[in-house]
Structures are given as structure tokens and as C-alpha cells.
Amino acid sequence: MRKENSTNTLNKQQIDRDCGMSYTLNAIGGRWKPAILFRLTRGKMRYSELRDSIANVTERMLVLQLRELEKDGLIKRIVYAEVPPRVEYELTDKGNSLRPILRSLSDWGIKNRI
Amino acid sequence: MRKENSTNTLNKQQIDRDCGMSYTLNAIGGRWKPAILFRLTRGKMRYSELRDSIANVTERMLVLQLRELEKDGLIKRIVYAEVPPRVEYELTDKGNSLRPILRSLSDWGIKNRI
């Protein structure tokens, strides 16, 4: 840990920028979060639909990432009191506001990977 | 590992999307990469300037993340044959093309963190 730059007048704005980006990347940056979010932009989905549409994900990881997305307020978990049980996930307004960002991340990646 | 969904006609596009997002998030998603990239959007910077403007980063982590950004073709490392040595970093064209994405990530984060 070194001394911080106290003379750079742009520092506070930069820190805001850093924090903003960190917050966003933390919200969407999990191993399976982009896949989940992108599928939900097409509409409500059941747990089993998500599980079957995302290749190679384990149930443990799927649930963990769903819980984080829920905690961060990006998705809503809807439990139907039925037998057999049914659970659906859908984007919240906050989650929906990510749409353009998800698209641009995807577009940039498709264009720039070799 | 479970069976994959072979009936979903959207699957190939989804996989492209997933890969695109993963590629982008991998490129910019390191602990210090956003901070580095954002500073370089303001122009060329020396190693010591980066180090001093990013609070709490260790030299080891700074160098590691710079090397990855360089390997991914987002930044260029310019060594001047002087004594004392001088090294500057600047965005490549590929790095510059990230500007709008970095901005939207930052803006979304600033708006949505509590």
C-alpha cells in the first residue's frame, strides 16, 4: 500500500468511475451471470429451462449465481405453490436496464475475438 | 455435465452471445483493468503515473494486469531507451473501441449502486 495521489484534481471523478465500473462488473461478472441474464432478456424462464439451455453449468453454480442476481435486484424469483413445484425467474426493471450494456458487451466480443 | 438442449433453435445464437460476452468480460474484467483502461482513455501515461493514481494497487498486480491488457491487444507498451528508463502505456485502436462500453458500465454503476 503506497501513498495516494493527492494532487490529481481528477481523482475523485476517477474514483467514482472506478467504483461505478466495479459495481457493474461485480453485478454481471460472474461465471454464468451473463448467460442467465441474456436468456432472461427473452422473457420469463423456469429453473429447469435455464439449466437445460446453459451448457455445462452445474446446478450448484446456477443456483449460486441466481441467488446473487436476485440479491442484487437484477432478477425476480417467482415460486408457484403447486405440486410439483414450479419456480420462474424474470428480469426486474433494474435488470432490464442492463439490456443495452449486455448487447454492447456481446457485440464487442463477437467483433473482436479472433 | 448434463445433456444439452438440442431442440432450442435459438441455441447457436445464444452461444455466440455467451461467448461474446465472456470474451469481453474476460478482457476488461480483472480487478484493476477497468481503472487502468479508464485512466488511459484520458491519454498516454507512464507506469509510475498509473501506479500513483490507482489507490491500493500493488506493483505486482499492476504489472500483471498491464501484461494481460497488452497481450489482449488493448494497450500498447512503449519503452524509451533512456536513463533513467521510461515506459508509457496507451490504448490501441482496439482499446479505444471500448470507450463507449466503459462509459456505459460506469454510468450504470453510478446510477444503480445504493
Next chain:
DNA sequence: CGGCATCCAGTAGGATACTG
């Protein structure tokens, strides 16, 4: 059906000291 519990491996990231 939609999970949770347990255990485990790999790696991202960090502290500290040293160098061409």
C-alpha cells in the same frame, strides 16, 4: 421439480523483499 450440503481444486489476487 428445484433445490441444498459437503468436500475439493485451481487460480486470482495480495504482502513483502529484491533488481537491471
Next chain:
DNA sequence: CAGTATCCTACTGGATGCCG
């Protein structure tokens, strides 16, 4: 000035099995 080298921790993600 601009890095390496070494060692270490913690967290992410994975395999497997059980449950309401």
C-alpha cells in the same frame, strides 16, 4: 524508474450426493 521473485490466502467454481 520500472519492474521481478517468492510465498501465501481466499475465493470462485466444480463433483457428487441428498432432500422437501
